[in-house]
Amino acid sequence: MADETRQSKLASAKKKLKEYQQKNTPLVNTGTKKKRKVKEESGQDSLSNDRHSPDNIKDLLKVLVSDLSHSNGVALPSLDRNQGSAPGGDLNENSEENKPLSSTESLRQLSQQLNGLLSQSSSPYINGDSAIMPTNEKELETRNQELAAALDSSTLENTQLSAKIDELTKQTQDLTDQLSKERKDFEQKFIKDQAAMREQLQVHIQTIGILVSDKSELQTALSHTQQAARQKSGEVEELSSRFQASRQRVAELERTLSSVSSQQKQHEKYSKDLEKERDSLKIEVYRLNKIYEEVKQESSELSEQLRLRLLENSTMKMNIDELNKKLEMADLMIQQFSSQSQSPDASQQLHMAMEEKIQLESQMSQLMESIEKLKAERDQYAMQIQEDGKIWKQRTEQLISQVKALSEEKENSLTQIQELEALVLELQNRPVTMLSQESAVQAAPQERGHTEEETNALGEQVRALQQEKDDIGVQLQTQIRDNEQLSRLCQEQEDRLLELERTVQRFNDENVDRQQILEDMQSDKATISRALAQNRELKEQLAELQNGFVKLTNENLELTNGLQSEQHVKKELVKKMSKLQEDLHEVKEQMEVKVAEAKTLHDQRDQYFTHLQQYTTAYQQLAIEREDLHKQYLIQTQLMDRLHHEEVQGKAQLEISQQELQQAKDNLARLSMENEELKEELGKRENVNLSTLPRDQGDGVESSTVSEGKQNSQIIIPEDFESREEMVAFLTSTLSQLQRERDEIALQLKEQKRQHQAAIQQAVHLRSEQQLHTMAVTDASGSTVPIEIHEALRTSMEKLQARFIEMMQANVELKERVEELEHRCIQLSGETDTIGEYIALYQNQRAIMKQRHFEKEEYISRLAKEKEEMKVKLSELQNLVMQVVTERNEWYNKFLQSQQNPDLIAGNVESSISAERRIELNATDGGEMADISLMDENEVPPQSDEERKPHHQEDATTQQIMQLLQEIQNPQAGPSSFLGENPCVPFFYRLDEKDEIKIMVI
Template sequence: MADQSRQIKLAAAKKKLKEFQQKSSPTSVGVEKGGGGGGGGGGAGAKKKRKVKGLNQHDASSTGRNSPDNDYTDTNGNGSLTEEKRPLSSTESLRQLSQQLNGLVSGSSAAYVNGDSPPAMGERELEGRNQELSAALESSNLTNSQLNTKLDQLAQQSQVLSEQLQKERKEFDQKSSKEQGAMREQLQVHIQTIGILVSEKSELQTALQYTQHAARQKAAEAEDLNNRLQGTKQRVSELERTLSSVSTQQKQFEKQNKEFEKERDSLRLEVFRLNNLSEESKQQGSELSEQIKLRTQENGAMRLELEDLRKRLEIADLMLQQCSSQSDPSNATQQVQLLLGEKQQLEAHNHQLMESISQLQTERDCYAEQIQEEGRVWKDKTEQLLTQVSLVAEERDRNINRVQDLEASITELQHAAALLSQEREAQDNAEPQSSGPSESEVALQEALNALHQEKHALTAQYQAQLRDNEQLSRMCTEQETRLGELERQLESQVQEDGDRRRMLEDVQSDKATISRALTQNRTLKDQLAELQNGFVKLTNENMELTDAIQTEQHVKKELARRMGELQEELHNFKEQLELKSQDTQGLMEQRDQVAAQLQQYCAGYQTLVSEREQIHHQYLKQIQLMDRLQHDESQGRMHLEISQNQLKQAQDYLDLLVKDNEHLKTEVKDLLNSSALGSARDQGDGVESQSMQESPEQSTSIVIPEDFESKKDMEEFIRGALTRVEAERDEARRQLEEEHRHHMAARHQASMALSLEQQHHSHTDVHDHDHHHEHDHEHHHDHDHDHDHHQDHDHDHPHDHDHHHEHDHHHEHDPSQDPHSHCEHGHEHSEGGVPVEVHQALQAAMEKLQQRFTSLIREKADLKDRVEELEHRCIQLSGETDTIGEYIALYQSQRAIMKQKHQEKEHYISMLAQDKEEMKAKLAELQGLVMRLVSERNDWYSRYTAAVAGAGSVNPDLLPVGEDLTHQEHQAHSHTHLNADSGAEAMEVIPLSEPTPGLESPSSQAQSSGTSQTDSKSLGPKEDGTAQQIMQLLQEIQNPQGVLGSPPFLGENPCIPFFYRPDEQDEVKILVV
């Protein structure tokens, strides 16, 4: 409609222009074209500028701001210019007509002299007309600016209204979403209640079917019982006849059972005798095994004695080393004599041990003949071990000889060293300036080094021999363990053979008894058959005789009996009917109980739902706590990384400090070496100087100052350091003495414990004790090494060293003799044979075995009785387990039904959750579409207002006089009224009329005018598309997931009738119809 009215107005304007052109004369038109282009144009332009300066600045800004709207009104280029000049052309036509009339009236009186006056008057008139036209243009521009401001105000009003519409729609959407959520929750509750009712109905139906089936079974059982009663009555009569015959047969069977019991007792006595024989054989085997154990214990004792000898050799080596460190030759000779005496004693003891070993070999060979092939193998291995032992003894003798030679050479070197030290002192006194070792000292030192190397080589050989001996001992223990395993296998095989023999004898005896019982049963059956035949013959004869006499009496008795039976059957039927009625009442009560239990189950299910929600809330809280803990852990890791970096920095700093300390130590050593040359003159010989040079390497706890003030301070510091070193050396000697005492006491206790354990313990304990002695030997070797390490400090105080050495020798000599004498005593005790204590222990073991055998026989008899009782109970339990299996099958079937229903409910709940999520997404889409529709409507409304305003500005003559002002006032009044209403309701107003930096080009005006028409034409299909999408979304929201997603128990239309009313807290109370 707007486009049609606009076209009509344009046609009317064109007609008026044509009429105006026809009325205007060609002369006036020519004057306007000639004079208006030159000076008139400039004057009009100047006057226009002056008038524009006097205008209001607000109007100018509004015209500049709304220039696109002015461009929008120019729809077709030149046509717009004619539309703007339309009111000016009408006034000009009136004026020209009035001037022509005036000219005609005054034309006769005017006289043209040169033709200059009329043109001048025409120019002035044209200038006036131009001024009037410029004024008219300015007034039209003012009106256009006012209209543009009105358009802006109308656009703001439209935006305010659109915002109000959006807010109202959002509120409506929120209310609708709340209502839909309440409806969804009500639907879920109704669905749950329907599912519960359906499950209850199915359970009640199954209970009814079960009761009906039970009633039918009971009716069938009653019929079967009636039939059985009749059959039992007939059987009772027959059984009474057979009782007499069976009683006679039972007496005969009792006599036969007594005979069988006597035979069973005799068989039991034979079994007991055979068991005694087997036990005696076992005892003999145990005695043989104990003898083997005693032999192994004796071998272990011999090994222990060999180890004692080795340890004594080590002690002798230690004594030799101590002798080598001393300077007095008298003490060395005494120690050598003592060592030779100990050597002779050890050789004598070794000879005795060899004799005892030969005796043990003979005994072992005798015993190995009894044990077949395994004893021979053991004998060969022991002979190999003996050869190795002899080789070890020979090597030990060679080592002793070499040690003696070395001791002699060491004593000679010590004498030579003493002489050299005296000569050196004399040379130092004679020539104080000369310093340095002589050639003889160098030769002696080289000889000492060579001797030390030989000593180390000997110790290495000695350790290798010890390792070989240890390997041999391990081989012996492994062979002994193999022998024990073979003996155990033999014993187990003997036991298995005895058990097999017993089983065969039992089977044979059982077969004999079964064959006897079968023969007796056959004879009894034959006798019973003969007795039955004779009894049948007698009964037939009696029946034939009595049939003729007692036929009438028999008929009467049968009639009376039948009457009594019928009465009894009627009474039984009445009792059965009463029982059935009681059963039906019980079933009805059970049904009521089941219904009550179902109600309780429903209440429990509701409580479980509430508990599940609480657990979900607790789970969320725990997740929050876990997040916090993870955050704390990440912070802790950061702190740890920081602390680790700090530690690395501290370690680097410590490494730098250690390097600095080492550098300072080297400098201090150089100072001490330089000072030692000067202090050696005052303090004595060169041996002390060497010890002083070596002492700083050991004493690391002395704090060395950086600078010494004088030489005296340095000497005092060195003397203090020496005193500290000597104090530390004394403390180390004391600690060594205490450790040596503890070590010797422990060795003495171990030797005493060995003698006791040889009589009471097995070979495994002996092996553990050997390992303990090896550990003591290693500790003693470490102690010797420490003693050699501290040998350099003993040169400073020889007197203290001699005293210490004598004290150690005294402590070492006494315990070495005690275990020797103790070992000899043990050997003398072992030569006499088996000790009394062992014999008593064997007797006690035999008594215990006899008691154990008798107790086992009793337990075996009790266990047989117990097995019979258990078999009887198992038979009873098998019947009960069958009934339990039936109950379990029923329970499993019901449980499967409940599980299936629960799975269906969970599936439907998940479907509802998916529908809820889809509903949220669709609501979001609907909101977006509504917003788009609102924006499209706002665009359409703004364009419509712009078109209406453009039409009003084109043809103001169409409006009646005075209506233009009234229309403008009405628009302003309505605009202010709308602004007042919208300002009261709207929260935020977005300003759309922002100042533009400048005016756009006329080409953009033309483009905007062209696009406005195309946009106004394309609004229709877009709005139709958005409306269709909104309708589709509404249909999908009304039908979520279609009919396929509904559960099977709701049917095709999942609609539940219910009434709801919201509370004050927006909670819905449902009343299901």
């Protein structure tokens, strides 16, 4: 278009020259009159004819200069000044009449025409007033040739500059294509990263659901959570300080790239330190394993010593049995000596038997002391073994075993009471039979009809015998009562001995279980320590991940700044291109500057490309690290699930143990009530026996009566315990009360034993007197004692001896039982302390877990809110960027149109440069072309309002974009920032199929 308009103007100029020639040709024939007419028609002042030709030549030269200037973007002027008001119509008419010609051809034609005019005008002026010298013609020809050469050179330079401008436009087009391609790739990466983030959000939502299900269980310990909250507040302050330190560190990383290598070196050093710590921990584990093996060997040695002690104990028991047998033989010998009344040395043999009995008792006491020593040593070894294996389950089992033992003792006591009732009935029936036999013996001599003297003598004998029989019956009743009590006590001692043997056997069986439990505890401790170490490692890795997020956000901001800088560089290129079009005189210098700037841009592009490659490699490494962190996070979640499962199992076991403790308490209460009932029944029975069978003769044997003034011990079990410590205290108090009752029973047993020994001595004395009395009666009357009475006395003495032996054994068993109960009390007191410690540890762990879950929920909710805000800001930013892109495309299209139509650019470029140096591509219509006058070339029309509106719109959009970028970079300035003092933007990244980084802001 510009070439066509230029050629049309040249054609119009040529036409006007022809008209001028036609007007000047009649001047040669007509003379001065026609010259005056030409002067009047041309509208010039009254000048001579010789001065018109140079003025016209000047006009033509000005037309040529305007053509040269217009070839570089300036409009051609019309030769007539009056035609400036309507240039459009003249252009259209001239374009229809004449065909376009090239600039060189038109100049040649003009030069030929000028030469013709000069040659034509020289002939009539020879005789006239002003003749032109041939030297002036030569100068004009040389001037014309110089102008033609200058015109050719300017055209060549103009073509070269246009070619360079085309190259620059191609480069800008390539850069815009590359920018659009990068933008599309960035959008694709953004969509893929958004999909990945959605998947991660689904995983987080599932984890949130699991955590919410556990939230209801963790609302019981508010006090512990408050303490944990205080601790966490301190940790938050520490974390804030760490965040500030990390921000400073990020700033340092933004300043220099060399710090990345230093950080890598630090990480390598840190990994080496961790490896060293791992090696040291391995050495410590090996040392602990050695210590554990040594402890195991010591426990095996102690178990072997315990086994040997048990063997010695069994041998001692065998010796005791042999001594008991010897004692029985001695008692039999005493009985034989007592029955043989005719032997003169019976008293001596009895005395020897008593001495042997005393010796045997002393030996038995020595053996008992040795047994007690062995038991003490056994208890010490047992204590050493039990101190290594104290756990809560064993305590509950011991309580249950005690309850079972009490129930068994109650059943045994019931059976003994029934047996004693049967014996009492039998003993009550025996005197009736004896009276019937005596009445039959008395009736036989009355039927024979003796004399009164014989009857009197027999009556006296009968009364004496009756009195002796009554005395023997009273002694028999007392002896029977004592024997019953002794038999009951001996039976109880036997039952307790059997129970102690069972407990020893069970204790031996439980030693293996204790060792297994100790191993399990140590393995659990090892797993807990590993879990804690993994938790610490995961915390450190999460901190590193957050630092990586901050780094990536900063790098993203750097990339955005780089894009903005590239856009700014492109805008500057557009400005420089417009300057090239505006300033033709400074084209060469500006082209050199642009070439230099293009080279720098290429260098910068290469540098950016290398930086992008480095960033891609770094991003790949970070992606690999993120995958490793994700795997470790999955492992941690599995460990957390396992710990939660173990916690649920612990709760179930705790409930079971509480139920068992409640059952044990109920059993204890029931057994205490039954014991009280049994004591009351025994007291009643003893009172009945004492009231029915009193001692008529003061034989020195005191009746053992139960003191009724003693307060009945009742164990009141409360329904609810406020804490486990209260429950343990209640159990210890009940055990101590039972121990006191046991001590009282042992004292009563000792008293009864003493009374029994006194009764035995009195029985022996009475027996010797009875034998002497019976011997005197038989010598006086010639009659004997009945055989039934003798057999009854003999059986009662045998029973008495058997009861005595059983009572001694029961005494030994009672002592062992007392020691065993004391040992169990010590165990219970130690285990209650460990129960409290385990409970406190468990509550602290639960409080810590609850606090962690609460922090996770809060952090996830905060991230969700920040993500929503960032989505809104990114959508606004995307809209504004699209608006800017559309505006830039419109300006670019206008710029292309202006490149195709350089004549449409008005002379208002200088004013646009001075007005805030905006980017203007001068999109004016073709009909608004300004005329260039030869007199007023510097006059510029004012800028229209329509040209200023897009600049204001572009300024508003750029301001909005910069404001959004500042809000994204500095979320503290926003009204609803959830990140506190951290101005970083969280985002994720990954590689696509083309090995390109895709960044996704949360």
